Amino acid sequence: MENTDKSALERTYEANLPAFESISTLPEHGAECARCAAWLAARLRAIGMEAELLETKTKPVVYGCRKGDAGRPTVLFYGHYDVQPVDPLSFWQSHPFKAEQREGRIYARGAQDNKGQIVFFLSALQALIDQGALRCTVKVLIEGEEEAGSAGLRGALPGWNDKIKADVLMVCDSDCAAPGVPAIAMGLRGVIGLTVRLGGLKKDLHSGQHGGVVQNPALEMARLLATLHRPDGAVAVTGFYDGIAPVSDEERRLVACIPFDVEAYRAAVGVAPIGGEKGYLPRERSGFRPTIEVNGVHSGYGGPGTKTIIPAHAVAKLTARLVAGQEPQRCLDLMIEHLRSHAPAGLELEISEAEVAGPAMRCDPKSALVQRAAGVLKLIFEREPVFVWEGGSVPIVADLARIVKGNTLLVGFGLEADNVHAPNESFSLEQLKWGFLYAAMMLQELGRPCAA
Amino acid sequence: MENTDKSALERTYEANLPAFESISTLPEHGAECARCAAWLAARLRAIGMEAELLETKTKPVVYGCRKGDAGRPTVLFYGHYDVQPVDPLSFWQSHPFKAEQREGRIYARGAQDNKGQIVFFLSALQALIDQGALRCTVKVLIEGEEEAGSAGLRGALPGWNDKIKADVLMVCDSDCAAPGVPAIAMGLRGVIGLTVRLGGLKKDLHSGQHGGVVQNPALEMARLLATLHRPDGAVAVTGFYDGIAPVSDEERRLVACIPFDVEAYRAAVGVAPIGGEKGYLPRERSGFRPTIEVNGVHSGYGGPGTKTIIPAHAVAKLTARLVAGQEPQRCLDLMIEHLRSHAPAGLELEISEAEVAGPAMRCDPKSALVQRAAGVLKLIFEREPVFVWEGGSVPIVADLARIVKGNTLLVGFGLEADNVHAPNESFSLEQLKWGFLYAAMMLQELGRPCAA
Numbered sequence: 049m050e051n052t053d054k055s056a057l058e059r060t061y062e063a064n065l066p067a068f069e070s071i072s073t074l075p076e077h078g079a080e081c082a083r084c085a086a087w088l089a090a091r092l093r094a095i096g097m098e099a100e101l102l103e104t105k106t107k108p109v110v111y112g113c114r115k116g117d118a119g120r121p122t123v124l125f126y127g128h129y130d131v132q133p134v135d136p137l138s139f140w141q142s143h144p145f146k147a148e149q150r151e152g153r154i155y156a157r158g159a160q161d162n163k164g165q166i167v168f169f170l171s172a173l174q175a176l177i178d179q180g181a182l183r184c185t186v187k188v189l190i191e192g193e194e195e196a197g198s199a200g201l202r203g204a205l206p207g208w209n210d211k212i213k214a215d216v217l218m219v220c221d222s223d224c225a226a227p228g229v230p231a232i233a234m235g236l237r238g239v240i241g242l243t244v245r246l247g248g249l250k251k252d253l254h255s256g257q258h259g260g261v262v263q264n265p266a267l268e269m270a271r272l273l274a275t276l277h278r279p280d281g282a283v284a285v286t287g288f289y290d291g292i293a294p295v296s297d298e299e300r301r302l303v304a305c306i307p308f309d310v311e312a313y314r315a316a317v318g319v320a321p322i323g324g325e326k327g328y329l330p331r332e333r334s335g336f337r338p339t340i341e342v343n344g345v346h347s348g349y350g351g352p353g354t355k356t357i358i359p360a361h362a363v364a365k366l367t368a369r370l371v372a373g374q375e376p377q378r379c380l381d382l383m384i385e386h387l388r389s390h391a392p393a394g395l396e397l398e399i400s401e402a403e404v405a406g407p408a409m410r411c412d413p414k415s416a417l418v419q420r421a422a423g424v425l426k427l428i429f430e431r432e433p434v435f436v437w438e439g440g441s442v443p444i445v446a447d448l449a450r451i452v453k454g455n456t457l458l459v460g461f462g463l464e465a466d467n468v469h470a471p472n473e474s475f476s477l478e479q480l481k482w483g484f485l486y487a488a489m490m491l492q493e494l495g496r497p498c499a500a
Numbered sequence: 501m502e503n504t505d506k507s508a509l510e511r512t513y514e515a516n517l518p519a520f521e522s523i524s525t526l527p528e529h530g531a532e533c534a535r536c537a538a539w540l541a542a543r544l545r546a547i548g549m550e551a552e553l554l555e556t557k558t559k560p561v562v563y564g565c566r567k568g569d570a571g572r573p574t575v576l577f578y579g580h581y582d583v584q585p586v587d588p589l590s591f592w593q594s595h596p597f598k599a600e601q602r603e604g605r606i607y608a609r610g611a612q613d614n615k616g617q618i619v620f621f622l623s624a625l626q627a628l629i630d631q632g633a634l635r636c637t638v639k640v641l642i643e644g645e646e647e648a649g650s651a652g653l654r655g656a657l658p659g660w661n662d663k664i665k666a667d668v669l670m671v672c673d674s675d676c677a678a679p680g681v682p683a684i685a686m687g688l689r690g691v692i693g694l695t696v697r698l699g700g701l702k703k704d705l706h707s708g709q710h711g712g713v714v715q716n717p718a719l720e721m722a723r724l725l726a727t728l729h730r731p732d733g734a735v736a737v738t739g740f741y742d743g744i745a746p747v748s749d750e751e752r753r754l755v756a757c758i759p760f761d762v763e764a765y766r767a768a769v770g771v772a773p774i775g776g777e778k779g780y781l782p783r784e785r786s787g788f789r790p791t792i793e794v795n796g797v798h799s800g801y802g803g804p805g806t807k808t809i810i811p812a813h814a815v816a817k818l819t820a821r822l823v824a825g826q827e828p829q830r831c832l833d834l835m836i837e838h839l840r841s842h843a844p845a846g847l848e849l850e851i852s853e854a855e856v857a858g859p860a861m862r863c864d865p866k867s868a869l870v871q872r873a874a875g876v877l878k879l880i881f882e883r884e885p886v887f888v889w890e891g892g893s894v895p896i897v898a899d900l901a902r903i904v905k906g907n908t909l910l911v912g913f914g915l916e917a918d919n920v921h922a923p924n925e926s927f928s929l930e931q932l933k934w935g936f937l938y939a940a941m942m943l944q945e946l947g948r949p950c951a952a
Contacts, residue, residue, distance in 0.1 A: 067604035241806045250770035256892030260776030260785035266794035318702035322846045324712030333712035342718035348796030354693045393773045440708030
C-alpha cells in the first residue's frame, strides 16, 4: 500500500537508486555497478535526455545530454553512482541497500554521497524540462568509481573532450557549512603520495649484541620523518612552497568568516586544532596551506611486553596535500629528493608507490559565476552563503575544471550528521528540498542569455 | 646396538638432558620442565651432591651442594635447563628433542644453550668427585626460566641468600671469540624498557579535511623519537650518562684487541656497523656505551597503495641498554621525563609497561680471579683469552653477581655456528671437551688454599 504522505521525489528516491549495491572498491560488486549505471541511463531518458553508457577501462560512465536553446551556455553536471563499503554491517539500524525513512531522514548507503545529491539534481532537471523552462544545454556525467580513485574516467577523459565540452561545471558532492547555512566550495587540495622503506638488515637483530653497533631502522625512520617539517610546523622540503598562488585579501577575509568552533572541534575529534603551520587559522591551514602527512608507519614489534630487537626495516606511507600553484609531479620529486638526501648513509632507502593523484583547484570568489551562485543561494536561504576552501581532494574535479576553464560551481547540501562513509548514512528530506531548489534555480539562472 | 665410537660423555648427553621439551615460554610445556628439573636433581645426586628442587612462583629451580674442605672457597654455578621454542619445526634436519650426532656436532634444541654447557660442567664436577680431587665447596643452581625472564628465580632469590652464599660465581652460557680463541666475558649491559603511546584522536581522520588542522600522531611520534638522540648518535636524555663507570686504559686496550672484521659483520648482518655514538669502536659501543633502541613503532595504515588518513594514535616500544654505573630506575625515570617534556602539547601521551629488567655488570680484567681464569684458559688453548664486554643482558646474572661481591666468571664455549635460538641448534664435541677441561681445571684452581 502506497504511503500517500510521501512526495513523488521521495518515492522515486527510496525505490530505486540506493537499492543498487554499487560498491566500486569490491570487484564482486562490478555487475551491480553496471546495473546501477544502466538504471541511471534509463532514468535520464525518462526525463527527456539522450543518454548512453560510456565504457572505460573500469566502470561504465553514464552520459546524458539535453540540447538547449541556441546561444545559451552548456552546463556539465558531474556526480558518482558508486558508494563506499558498508561494513560493519551490524552497526546499521536498517539494511544499507533498503532505504528506510525515519524522522525526516532517509537511511541508506549513498543516501547522501552521492546518490541523494544526484537525485535532487535530476529531479530539478526533470521539473524544468516538464515545464518547458530549461534553456541551457545540460550534459550529465555520472561515473562509477569516485570512491576508488576515478581511474577509468580519468583515463577516458582526453578522448571525450568534444562530447563533454561545456561552459560551466556543476558538482553537488559537498556540504552546507551548517544547517541553514549554504556553502560554496572555492577550492580543493591536490594530493600526491609515496611509500618509503628503510632497511638493509638481513633480519631483526638482538638489540643487546647489535644496539649501538648498527643503525636502527625504526629509529632512523623516525629521524628521517622528523626532518620533513620545521619546528614551527612548516614543511621543510626545499622548494615545496614555490609557486603557491597568493591568497587575496578577499579570500583571507572570507576564510576568517567560515564558522569554526574550537571547542566543538575538540569535542568531535578528541584533540585541539593546533596542528600544521603556526600563524594561520585552522581553515586557512586546511584550505590554503599544503601539508605532508604520515598516513602510517610500521616497524618491528608491536605486541605486549618487550621484544629486544633492532627491527630489520621500517616502512612509512606518506601523502601530501597541495594547494593552487603547486605542480604535483615537481612536489613529489622534491619530497623524494629530500628523503634521499636526509636518509642515513648506512641503510637502504627504497621509495615506491610514488604517485600523483591530482593537482589542487581554486575558484575566484569574485568571479561572475560564483557571485551568481551566491545570489541564488541567498534567495533560497535568505542569508549569504559561506565560502569554504576544502582541505580534501577530488582529483577528477580538478581535471573536469580544466574543461570549463575553471568555471566550476561546487555547491552541495550534505551535513556533518549524514555519516557519509560510515554506518547509518542518511540524508534529510529538508536538505533534499534545498538541493532541489538550488539546482532548479541555478539552471534557470545559467539559462539566461547573458551566459556564464 | 651401542655405538662404541662414542664417549661416555656423549652417550649421557645424547640420551638424557636434551630429550626434555623444556620450553619455558609455552605453558603447555610446564610438566616437561618439571620432569627435566627432577632428572637434573637426580643427576646431581648420582654424581655425589645433595640435591633438591626449590619451588618458585613459576618453574622449579634445581639446587645441589657438595661440601668441600674447610677453608676452601665456595663456588656457585648458575645455568638454565629451559630452552627456546623450536618453530619452525620443518626447518630442522633432525627432531629437536631427539639429539643426533652428525659430523662431530650434536644437534638438538638446547644442545649448546644451555644444556650442553651444563653437561660439560657436571661431567667435570663428576670427574673431580670420582677422583677425590674436588677441594672447594660447589653449589649448583639451575633455573628453568632464563629464556623467559627469570621471574621465578629473581622473586625467590632474596629468601635464599644463606643457602646460595658463595665466593665465586661461575656461568658457562657465552661464546668463545672464535674457534680456538677462548673468551672471558667482562660485562653485561643492563636493560630497561617502556611503551609510549601518542593519541587523543577519537578515530583515524580524513587527511584532507584535518591535515594541517590537527597534530598527526604518527608524525609527532617520529618527531618525539627523533629527540632521543643527538645528531652524533649520543643519547640526548638529560642525565642519562651520569654516573657511568669510567673505562680504564687497560679496558680500552683490551676492547681494541677483540677481533672485529667489519666486512664479515657487514656480510653477516647486511649493513655496516656504523650505528650508535661517533668516536668509539663497534665493540666499545656495544660493551661500554648505553643505547636507547626503538624495538618497534606502529601507527595507521601499512598496506598497499594509499589510505589518506591521519592515524588516531601511534605506539612505540623502547628499550635501553645500560652500562656499569647507571642506576636502572633512575634511567627509566629520566627517559619518561624526557618523553613527557618533549611530547606535543596537543596530544595525549601514555607511558606503560615501564620496567627495569636489571642493571649492568662489569668485571675488572686485572682482578686476581680473572687473571687466574685467564691462566687456566691459556694452559688449555695455548693462547691468551680475549676479554669481551657483552652488549646483551642477563639480568639474573647481575643479581647473582651481587651475592659473590662481583667475583664472577663468565666463560662459555659456544660458537656463532651453533645456531642457538634457531633451527638446527648444535654443539661441537670439540667445544664440549674444551668446556670440560676448563670447568675441571678452573674448579681445581679455585680449590687451592689461596682462595678467590
